[in-house]
Amino acid sequence: MDRYTEQRLFGLLARASAALILAVLVMVVGVTLWRGGRVFITDPAVMVTAPGSRYMLDGGGGFLHAVLGSIFIVVPATVVASILAISTAIFLQSDYSSERTSDVINMFLNVLWGTPPIVYGVFVLTIIIAAGAQTSLIFGTVAIAIFQYPIMTRYADEALRAAPDTVKEASYGLGATRFETARITVRAALPGVIAGIIMGFARGIGDAATVLFTAGRSTQMPGGPFDPATTLPILIFEQAASFNAEVRSHAYAASFVLIVAVLALVLASKLLAGRFARFAPGGRHS
């Protein structure tokens, strides 16, 4: 094979690989929207109806419990995780820590970032058992927050690093304290930080392995923070292969709701990043 044929062949292969991945993406989104959308459009009430008493057997009622469970678990988790993540990211900038310290902490963050979510689930469950508590909404929140923390920290750290140095220098030059400077820097990096929080939220709302053991897999409406709850991914996971067609169709409808939510969040993260850039000191002026 002469070198020009080889060049054409591999150029083609590279294009084909990218095309294949995009085709799979379109297929995954398409199948979910089509199969779930059909169920959802014929009966949109499933999303806002409470489940019946024998929900897992006959699919009576709807999956409002999973929608509410997702919201009640992931929203507080995102708030807690983003506060922690932004604080950690500020610490990792040079003002509070030496380069050595932040290198070491970064190494641990990388390990946490790569840790399989199931390990967080097992960890939180172990703590639940040790504490003699029962699996409930609040522990689901804890597990999701732990899962989101390294993801959000990475985004926030990258955003703060990308903030212009002039902002920091100007702030110190005016006699501001480290904390005041950090606040200005976060404002300058706000687009990236917000985008990171939204991406963390999207990851949290879509993850099943962390909450599978910790939230309690309830098939009733969530009662309070110490009652068992369930989330959309758990519901899909448990009902996707059910023998009852009605129960299975609820998994499809739930996946429709979930993918629409995730796609909207990803889109919002990209758009908001652009919008906030206008208000950031030292940022783009558009």
Add this chain to the structure above:
Amino acid sequence: MGTTETPSEGANRLDRRLLLERLSSYWLVGAGFFAVALFGLIVLTLVQQSIPIVSEYSLFQMMTSSNWDPAADEFGFLPAIVGTIYVTILSMAMGTPLAILAAIYIAEYAEGRTKVLVSSFIDVLAAIPSVIFGLVGLIVVVPFVGDYLAPALGAHSIGLGIVTVSLVMAIIVTPFMISLSVESLEALPDELRESSLGVGATKWETIRTVLLRAAGPGIFSAILLGFGRVFGATIVPAMLIGGQTAIPDGPFDAGETLPTLIVNDFGELMSIPLTQSALILVGLTLLVVVWIFNFGAMLIRRRLQRRWQY
């Protein structure tokens, strides 16, 4: 504000600012070390909880026994280990070339709007929850493997099994490996491309002999991190592997992986303390292996960077 301020008010304000500075620095230092504390707490908890099983049975015995029956106090991890290795190797064998070629396309071939569009689609793919991949796998890949792929290769399959999981996982790991590889390809200086093309190499020869080598450390660590990803994947294997506790006969057979072992035996986790300990040991194993992959990725990156300097 400054004009009407008496000296004592100014001093007060400074005191307040300094107090806030001190209090906030405690909080930030605490938050900084939270990552280390969290990691330590996870490792300590898992180690402490897996002591009962390790003191009862030898690690070697558990890893080489293929009999998993917690009710009869039999804890053999071999089927799950074999299943995990099968899934990891098959997914990576399919996913890695796909990811590297797609990364080459994005970094070297695509331009302008197409490039932005393709890379944002890759970002979207990375954000899709794995349950959705599992669900689509059940709808699309299971019938495909059961009715077409397995018969075409002369094997029998019910659709659920190791190949099904690997096909889906191969797609799930690509966006992650692509974005890391694209990053390291794009970080290369243009002079490399220019001088290689200038001495008469074709575009592909430039990519193969110069760019892939120069970006090698980054791409290698992306692959290792991808290994870690597949290794710890839980939801997709649990939905698609078919759950069988014997050693799989071939790639089309059903099986189990270490994470699905945890998921499937969750019901028993509370009731038998020794099972609980065994499953926590599995969790610890996952953590340690992923840690080795991550650490290896970092090490290789540093070593190769020195050796493959340009």
